[in-house]
Amino acid sequence: MYSLHYFIKAAVLFGFAMYIVHLVKTENILFYIAPRMIDYVKWSAVAFYAIAVYQVYLAIRAFLGSAAACDCDHDHTPSSSLLKNTVIYGLFFFPLLLGFLLPDSSMGSSLAAKKGMNLSSSANVKKDPAAAVPAAPSPASPAPSGSSPAAPGPGASGQAAPAPAQTPPPASSQPPAPDGSSGGIAAPSASGNLDDMFPSDKFTEHYAKYAKQLYKGSIIPVKEDLYIETLTTVDLYLDQFIGKKIEMTGFVYRQESMKDNQFVVGRFSIQCCSADASPFGVLVEYDRAKNFADDSWVTVTGSIQKTRFNDMDIMMIKVEKVVKAEPAKAQYVYPNPDFGS
Template sequence: MSPRIYSLHHFIKASILFGFAMYIVHLVRTDNILFYIAPRMVDYVKWSAVAFYAIAVYQVYQAIRAFFGSAAACDCDHDHTPSSSLLKNTVIYGLFFFPLLLGFLLPDTSMGSSLAAKKGMNLSSSSNVKKEASSTAPSAPVPNPAAPSSGGAASSNGSGTTGSAAAPGAAVTPGDSAGKTAPSSSGNQDAMFPSDRFTEHYAKYAKELYKSGVIPVKENMYIETLTTLDLYLDQFIGKKLELTGFVYRQEDMKDNQFVVGRFSIQCCSADASPFGVLVEYDRAKNFADDSWVTVTGTIQKTKFNDMDIMLLKVEKVAKAEPAKTQYVYPNIDFGT
């Protein structure tokens, strides 16, 4: 291979590396990088741009040496000379140029209803927690330390909950007390929010939420709040809830129903999962799919696809601007 052709290959490699470095810089400067990765990963991606830049500079150096015929020969007993086939080289370099070109040409947008439909909207945020708890649950019920030693099975007859601790998410509501003021004694609270080693931090958070007149679903506690409410759904029936998200619908929903949802990301958009709350509102048709709303309503319980889920009877709906960071992320400090 002639020195000039060999040098051209090095320049092509350098241009690809420079391109990816510049694309990362573009995403960081516009904050659009948060459409693709979680904030805690941004610093690592920034450092990768520095690495791309450094390797690109080295490729330029190699290209200059090859152009003047002074490239050092490799002594590893392998031939590193690029293929002389134009078709093969076009395909190989195209695998890098094509996604880079798409990145610069296509608009950066957040995930919405179309992807939620493909992934499936999660309306029961606590399913994974319940699976972990049930997989290690003892064969016999664990006595509730707040209950009398002679107590029997858990009951909800309006006079308070007694007996054995129920599994998380079980109906341990003390009668129709949901929506009233929080119990004053820690013993009553422990009876209302039973827990095990998997759910003890959710039970603690549930006691805090129960005291709120209107429970806000905050950005930094989105998944944790929905999971807590789902775990202890019966205890929160009648309480007020406020949350913001995009409108999502699927075919088997009623005309007055839609989901207020958000995408949760652990690391990057590849692991995104949609979570949301089913709401009922008489004028639901006024809100288009993927529009953003803030809803306030009363927590109820319903069945959807043979599964008990939370239902929000909406009292107030307001159009909302999409959040700057449209995704939500696990709170790494929760439970510590």
């Protein structure tokens, strides 16, 4: 009796250790946890192996009838009920079996719909109520015709927070946007001081510094290691970036309230593991949007615009070029711990 239970426990522990090794070797572990957590999981596999070996040792001793007696005054005799033992051990064997049998796949549109696609990264940035900086005007292009506002889904879907207080550049220095609207690329003030364009408080100073770097470039690349930071920066200072060119890669996501020529290019952001995953993305407008299926990966290049979606002002990319892309090796994006340092 004792020997059998020890062998079963050893099998469970060996199974979990082998599953971790399998995920690490195939690199599919990135579907479940952030890269910074991989070393900890590897060490847990070593611990599972060590405990499993000890369980085998106890099983052999019990089989030979030399199991050590316990002096803790408690009865450790395993239950003789087959049903009870099956249920208890099944709680460990069943998820282990699913792990080996089911394919490892990344999260996509179906989960994004349940969590709610976040179309306003800056909504998560704190604002300093004591910051006394004049607010900039926020002209928005009219809402797409034929679209009907819908209540935002969970996870702040389409919830755009107001940009931080900003000092507007002279109107005369703003060339018209590509669509003919009055919102062009904001130019530096007469003094050429970018600080006037990108004011900040104690919560946004890092974003303001990064915004000045992005503004100087001819195109804004949304890189893997700065995905959330780049989208948040552009969203915080959206009026200043209107008309600037941007390039980003992600999976295609749609929801019912979108028009036929619209979709979202999105990615899942992970802090620690897949349990805390949050989808972030940018609305895209493209005449041939139907050519791209949900969950297909694309690289989008276009100009930054502002539009209204679900009664909120959000960033939109007016597409100039869309090409199919291979899913990234690490399909999720992660907060950059060095941002602002």
